[in-house]
Amino acid sequence: MQKLEQIYEGKAKKVFKTDDPELLIVDYKDDATAFNGLKKGTILGKGVINNQMSNRLMAKMEKAGIPTHFVRELSQRETLVKRVAIVPLEVIVRNISAGSFAKRYGVEEGIVFDQPTIEFSYKNDALGDPLLNTYHALALKLATAEEIETIKNYAFAVNEVLKAFWAECGVTLVDFKLEFGKVADGSIVLADEISPDTCRLWDAKTHEKLDKDRFRRDLGGVEDAYAEIMKRLLDHDAQ
Numbered sequence: 474m475q476k477l478e479q480i481y482e483g484k485a486k487k488v489f490k491t492d493d494p495e496l497l498i499v500d501y502k503d504d505a506t507a508f509n510g511l512k513k514g515t516i517l518g519k520g521v522i523n524n525q526m527s528n529r530l531m532a533k534m535e536k537a538g539i540p541t542h543f544v545r546e547l548s549q550r551e552t553l554v555k556r557v558a559i560v561p562l563e564v565i566v567r568n569i570s571a572g573s574f575a576k577r578y579g580v581e582e583g584i585v586f587d588q589p590t591i592e593f594s595y596k597n598d599a600l601g602d603p604l605l606n607t608y609h610a611l612a613l614k615l616a617t618a619e620e621i622e623t624i625k626n627y628a629f630a631v632n633e634v635l636k637a638f639w640a641e642c643g644v645t646l647v648d649f650k651l652e653f654g655k656v657a658d659g660s661i662v663l664a665d666e667i668s669p670d671t672c673r674l675w676d677a678k679t680h681e682k683l684d685k686d687r688f689r690r691d692l693g694g695v696e697d698a699y700a701e702i703m704k705r706l707l708d709h710d711a712q
């Protein structure tokens with residue numbers, strides 16, 4: 474499959490057309506940003522890790538009955554995906570308090586919830602991805618009520634599969650962000666990526682951060698953390 478014209482460049486990925494109008498090629502970069510692009514940097518090797526990790530995790534979702542955009546890995550950094558119209562919602566599921574949740578509600582990080590939470594942000598960089606509820610999403614016609622219901626169900630299902638998988642790797646899934654898209658027939662699929670850029674992953678024993686918070690918070694050891702979390706996944710899948 475040949476890369477044709479580039480149609481999009483985001484903060485972490487580029488997207489190219491192919492000769493099939495329903496298929497696109499995603500190319501993962503090492504660029505890292507935080508705080509809506511205010512903080513910029515490079516995490517060497519991140520593109521390779523995020524591409525390969527996301528593809529393996531997407532395949533696990535498919536196996537669990539959650540449809541995704543994933544088609545086939547093409548190279549270390551490139552993947553063939555279904556063309557989707559992205560639903561402009563960032564869907565965040567949390568199992569443990571951290572990040573903006575801890576800040577917004579004035580609680581410490583690390584509180585384990587009795588049940589997972591879900592929240593939506595309007596995917597709009599110019600507005601700083603403001604938090605919204607489902608009524609707001611409907612008012613803004615970002616998705617239909619039925620689509621939002623499907624997205625919620627898929628997001629919680631992803632949480633169950635992901636939480637169980639990472640637990641087997643000695644990793645606690647704190648929270649994560651998903652994006653969904655609509656394929657040609659109008660059905661909803663999981664899109665974007667599942668990676669240390671989009672998840673908080675803590676070592677189950679030491680609570681050491683093995684994700685992008687090391688970059689966001691200048692904790693150091695960023696590349697090592699990405700390598701370690703990828704190793705955990707590969708070691709698990711080799712068993």
Ligand code: TMP
Pocket residue numbers: 565571572573574648649650670671672673
């Ligand atoms: P938050 O606590 O900053 O709202 O982040 C929740 C989760 O979403 C966390 O796992 C990091 C991820 N995330 C993204 O993937 N992209 C973003 O732009 C932000 C703000 C968070």
Ligand code: ASP
Pocket residue numbers: 484506507508509510511670685689
């Ligand atoms: N990728 C996001 C940005 O640059 C933020 C984040 O992941 O923290 O804005």
